[in-house]
Amino acid sequence: MALDKNGIAQRIAQELQDGFYVNLGIGIPTLVANYIPKGIDVEFQSENGILGMGPFPFEGYEDADLINAGKQTITTMPGAVFFDSAISFSMIRGQHVQLTVLGAMEVAQNGDIANWKIPGKMVKGMGGAMDLVASAENIIVAMMHTNKKGESKLLKECSLPLTGASCVTKIVTNLAVLEVVDGSFKLLERAPAVSVSEIQNATEGDLIIEGDIPEMKL
C-alpha cells in the first residue's frame, strides 16, 4: 500500500543520524520531527532564525515572537538559540547543517529540483529553498510520486523553473525510496506491498533497478 504523508516522514526520519543539524521544509518535511529514532540527538534549524526548534506549543502558550519558517507557532528545546537571517543562511550555505529535507513539484534524474514557481500562476517566491539546495550536501526530497493529475513528478527533465541544478541526492515518495545516481533514479526500496512495476509506471525518468528491491521497514 502506498504510504501517506506521515509514512513518508517516518521513512525519512530513518535517515537522521546522531548529531545531525537538520533543516525541514514546509509540508511533509515538517512531519519528520515526529519520528526521530530513539537514542539519537538531532537539532532542527529553521531558517527564520532558530536552532533547537521544539514541538508546537500547548494552547495558551503560543508566542507571536516564536515561529518557524512556515510561520507556525513553535517552542524551543533545551540548548536552543536564536539568530538573525544572515547568520541563519551562513549555517546553511556554510554547510554546517547536515541534512535538508524539502518538498518538490518536480525532480529530474540529474538531481535538478523545481519547487517554487508555476509560470502563469501565482508566484509565491522561493523563500530559502534556493540557498538550501545550492549548498546542502545531503538533500532529501519528500513528495508524492505523482501529481494530482496522476502524472509522474520524477522526470527526465524538469518542465518548471528550477530551484536548484543537480543537487538532490535522495527522494522518498509514497511509493519508493530512490537515489540520484549517474543521471538516473536508482530504486532502493519500495513502499509496503507496492510492486516494482507500479513504481516503473509512475516514474517518467530513467529508473535503475538492480536485483530484488526490498520493502521499506517502518
Place this chain on the structure above:
Amino acid sequence: MINKVVNSVEEAIDGVADDMTFMLGGFGLCGIPENSIGALSQSGIKGLTCISNNAGVDDFGLGLLLQNHQIKKMISSYVGENAEFERQMLSGELEVNLIPQGSLAERCRAGGAGIPAFFTPAGYGTEVAEGKEVREFNGKPHILELALTADFAFVKAWKGDAAGNLIFKGTARNFNPMMAMAGKITVAEVEELVPAGTLDPAQIHTPGIFVQRIFQGKYYEKRIEQRTVRTKE
C-alpha cells in the same frame, strides 16, 4: 552617549518622500515595525520600493501600504500570503523582484558592511542567475549578487535604549539587524525603551551606531499568522 530618542512615530518617519527605497524588518508578521508601517500608511507618500522578506497579509503589515497603492516595487523572497499583492502583481501595477532568502539577508548585510557585492551558489542554474556574472570557486559555480541599501530602514526590537542599542526577542530578530545596518536612516521602534546604561552591553544584538532614531512603540498587535498548537495527551 548620543541620544537617538524621538518622541513620536511622526517624528521618526520625518523626511520620508515619494519614490524612496525602504527596508522593513520582519519574517511574515513576526518582528515587523507595526508603528512605522501604520504611520507610513497615513503619510500619503507613494512610488515606494520596499525591501522586505515578505509582503504582509491583506489587512496587516505591508499589506496596508499595498492597499493604498503606495508601493511601486517589492523586493522579497516569499510573498504568498496576500491576495491584494497577487492582484496588483498580475495586473502589472506592482513590480516584483523575488530573490533567494539567504541572498536577500546577505545583500542587506553587505550593504551595511561596505561590501558592494559577493558571490553565492544560491540561484545558480535558475532564472535568478539570468544576467549575473558567474565565477567558479573550488570547482563550483557561483553568481554575483549586489549589496542593497535603503533611504530608510524600519526595524522593530523588543528592548532598546536611548543610545539606539537593540535587543530582539525570539525569532522576531530575523532581518531586522541587517536592515538596521543598511539604512541611511534607520528607524527602530521598540516595545520597551530604557535609559542608556540599563542594558547589559554584552547582550545587545544591534549596536546603536546603526540606528539613527528610536522610539517607544504603542499598541502592538503582534498578530500570529499560523497559530498551531498540540493537544495535551
